[in-house]
Amino acid sequence: MINGTRILGVACVVVGMLMASNRLFASTPDWIGYVLIVNGLIDAFLLPAIMVRKWRTPK
Template sequence: MSDDVARGRWMTIQASRFAGFALVVLGILLVRDVVDIAGETNHLIGYVFIAVGLLDGLIVPQVLARKWRTPPA
C-alpha cells in the first residue's frame, strides 16, 4: 500500500472521530437548550445527535480500521 493511500485512510478515520465528537457536543447543546435549531423538538434531535455521534466517533473508526487492515503475509 502506498503512503498516499494510507494517509487518506488515516485522515478518513480521524475525520470520522472528529465528526462524531462534534455531533455529541452539538447534541448536548441542543438538549441543554443552549442552541435552538428545531424549536419544540430540540431535545429529541439532541439525543439523536448524541447517539449518532457516539456511533460515528467510537464504532465507525474501528470498523474502518478492521476493514482496511493489511492482511498477514
C-alpha cells in the same frame, strides 16, 4: 479518514448536547439532540474500529 470520523463524531455529541439543553436551536425538540448524541458516540467509538478492520492490509 479515521480521525475525521472521530472529530465529526465528537462534534455531533457537542451539538446534540447543546440542542438537548436548549442552548442551540431552542425551537427544535429535545429528541433531535439525543439522536445526535447517540449518532456522535457511534461515529466516535464504533466506526473507527470498523474502518480499521475493513482497511487492514491482508496477510
